[in-house]
Amino acid sequence: MSGPVHELAEKLNGVLQADGSPLFRFLSAKGQRAFFPSTGILGQGAQAKGAAINATIGTAFEEDGTPLSLECAERLTALPSTAFLYSPSSGVAALRDVWREMLFEKNPSLKGKRFSHPVVTHALTHGLFVAGHLFVGEDDALILPNLYWDNYELLFCEGYGARLDLFPMFTAAGAFNAAAMEAKLMESGERKILLLNFPNNPTGYTATESDAVAITASIRRAAEAGKKVVVILDDAYFGLVYEEGVCRESLFVHLADLHPNVLAVKLDGATKEDYVWGVRVGFITFASQGATDEQYRALEAKAAGTVRGTVSNCSNIGQQMMLKIYRDPDYVTQKREKYAILNRRYQTIKRELAAHPEYAESFTRMPSNSGYFMCVKPIGVDAESVRRCLIERFSTGVIVLNGLIRLAFSSVPNAALPTLFANIDAAVRYLKERA
Ligand SMILES: Cc1ncc(COP(=O)(O)O)c(C=O)c1O
Known part of the structure; x- marks a missing residue:
């Protein structure tokens, strides 16, 4: 600077x-x-808005004044061709x-x-x-x-x-x-x-x-x-x-x-x-x-x-x-439906953990109540070893961050969630047995 x-x-x-x-x-x-930069190209362009001849901004227009855009691009977006112009x-x-x-x-x-x-x-x-x-x-x-x-x-x-x-x-x-x-x-x-x-x-x-x-x-x-x-x-x-x-x-x-x-x-x-x-x-x-x-x-x-x-x-x-x-009149309803999908998965996880108290010997659930993710902390083994074991032996992918295992339940179908947790439990037990 x-x-x-x-x-x-x-x-x-x-x-x-x-x-x-x-x-x-x-x-x-x-x-x-x-x-x-309100006095530069953008500011001068704004002042020329509505002028009979506007040779300011570097976009392109057809002879009839509509944006010059490829018809195949327009077909793809189902948006008016003005969507191809610059946004402010x-x-x-x-x-x-x-x-x-x-x-x-x-x-x-x-x-x-x-x-x-x-x-x-x-x-x-x-x-x-x-x-x-x-x-x-x-x-x-x-x-x-x-x-x-x-x-x-x-x-x-x-x-x-x-x-x-x-x-x-x-x-x-x-x-x-x-x-x-x-x-x-x-x-x-x-x-x-x-x-x-x-x-x-x-x-x-x-x-x-x-x-x-x-x-x-x-x-x-x-x-x-x-x-x-x-x-x-x-x-x-x-x-x-x-x-x-x-x-x-x-x-x-x-x-x-x-x-x-x-x-x-x-x-x-x-x-x-x-x-x-x-x-x-x-x-x-x-x-x-x-x-x-x-x-x-x-x-x-x-x-x-x-x-x-x-x-x-x-x-x-x-x-x-x-x-x-x-x-769109359907936006609110559809958004509610998608929320319900994620909420159902969260509730499934809660039920699954409650139904398997033995999992508490393998991992601790971190506080969670929202979002796309939750974390578990493996007990007695390090998170990275669990992650690798999950991939190699259980065909299960998770993320390790700050010593925790992050589970993106946003990406896992409801029906697969019980297996996800069973696999984590099994991976921790497997590693502990061999430690
Ligand atoms: C906490 C948080 N903030 C921001 C972002 C980035 O969002 P965007 O894709 O809109 O850049 C992410 C994406 O993973 C995120 O997890």
Whole structure:
């Protein structure tokens, strides 16, 4: 990074500092330099919108003014040819509106709360990357539970030079360890970056309602002590909760207006929620108590500028597809049906483990209540040996992460689940006998 900060970035920074607002102080060095190039090609193109002759943007149009696209491509997508044009860097406006509306529907406690418009990202990984750009700098510590999606290392450590500052995810009683989280937030230094992912990958754990109270109170105490806390919420698996007493809403509802020293950054999207992994549509949304509309626009501009500088803009086809899907009268029913499939598998697993108390000699079930995954901890043998034994002797594939065996029941038919657990038990017993 060199050279003076661009005047458009200076302008956005001024907005974020207005009236003594702490928002500017959440930004990383890269985040302070981020801006949306509103006076460049995109801005000039926007000004020419509706002009009789528009020779601005590098797309192509037929002689009749419709997008110039291959008919075979149109047949394939069943979308209007406008879907082949560029999307704005901040995303398709109608999709952003629909997603914002859906955030209110899925999180009723957001009613009356203020937050930014979602900015479209190339699904959640890119949303996390955008959040990293804006808030995570060289040598920053990223506070997160010790059971986490391994891609955070590539994203934040390799990508931005940060280090992961882990706390134990669970208490001995199996609750979320908010006290350990708070201790990290209270360590020296003013700027804190916290990353929370519910439903969690790999554990499939979502904060219970009492966890959420404890987490919110801890973050509030840190903010009251003067810490500037950016809370990055990775809500990739939002909505897939299978137990009572577990948060059905995002923690965003509690953090959106918690304290001016707290900036909530919500990453979510279609990938896992809507079972469209390859479509690549996600969102980044900001909320902080007391932030003005103009300050939200400034944060959106910084996010859109980061999109512009990374992937330029996200797939319009993906966004148009999702827009059509969200407006489809069958969407809600079909989504409920797919949830029921995953919920049934979760309930099968619970029943299966209850029916086989002897499995408790081979592995411990980690706390889980949601999502695509659950974890077991093998007893007396290491997880990697179990994984290899499962492949070689039982034709069963699992993932080992942080010494645990992660089971993606999202990918296993209901009827195969009893065999999956019987195989894990048999593999552990086999290894123990030969130890
Ligand atoms: C916790 C978590 N966050 C984000 C992602 C990335 O999602 P996407 O495919 O939308 O980039 C994943 C994917 O596995 C994940 O498990």
